[in-house]
Amino acid sequence: MSDQRTRIAELKSLVERFNEARDWKRWHKPKNLALSILIEAAELAEHFQWGNHEDIEKFGRDKWHEIEAELADVLIYCLAFANRANIDVSDAVKKKLNAAARKYPTSLFNKRVQADADIIHRTYRELKRRPFDKLRTSRNHI
Numbered sequence: 001m002s003d004q005r006t007r008i009a010e011l012k013s014l015v016e017r018f019n020e021a022r023d024w025k026r027w028h029k030p031k032n033l034a035l036s037i038l039i040e041a042a043e044l045a046e047h048f049q050w051g052n053h054e055d056i057e058k059f060g061r062d063k064w065h066e067i068e069a070e071l072a073d074v075l076i077y078c079l080a081f082a083n084r085a086n087i088d089v090s091d092a093v094k095k096k097l098n099a100a101a102r103k104y105p106t107s108l109f110n111k112r113v114q115a116d117a118d119i120i121h122r123t124y125r126e127l128k129r130r131p132f133d134k135l136r137t138s139r140n141h142i
């Protein structure tokens with residue numbers, strides 16, 4: 001099973017059958033599934049908590065397997081939510097991307113993104129160099 005050969009409908013069906021076989025669908029109300037998505041997303045994010053970019057580049061294969069499993073948890077709950085709420089995932093994603101493309105046209109956005117990224121990186125590097133007591137002092141003056 002790979003992304004290249006698997007349809008979203010097939011994944012939705014797998015999730016549906018898995019949950020039906022365990023009689024878990026009775027617990028799968030939209031609120032519970034939405035919270036489960038958040039909880040699993042937090043478990044995914046936990047792998048990156050406190051680490052910087054250099055730490056993350058040093059993650060080994062086992063760590064990435066754990067991260068992959070958490071991403072799968074998020075996606076499984078997203079698919080269960082889509083099943084429960086009768087949402088066509090492909091249609092929803094395409095509609096959202098079309099709306100985002102209208103909101104953020106590439107002709108205006110690309111140059112600004114690079115400028116913003118440069119400012120953010122310079123500010124981050126500067127803040128990292130400054131001792132904590134100087135940060136507190138400068139913040140008190142604001």
Ligand SMILES: [Mg+2]
Nearest residue numbers: 040043070073
């Ligand atoms: Mg998990």
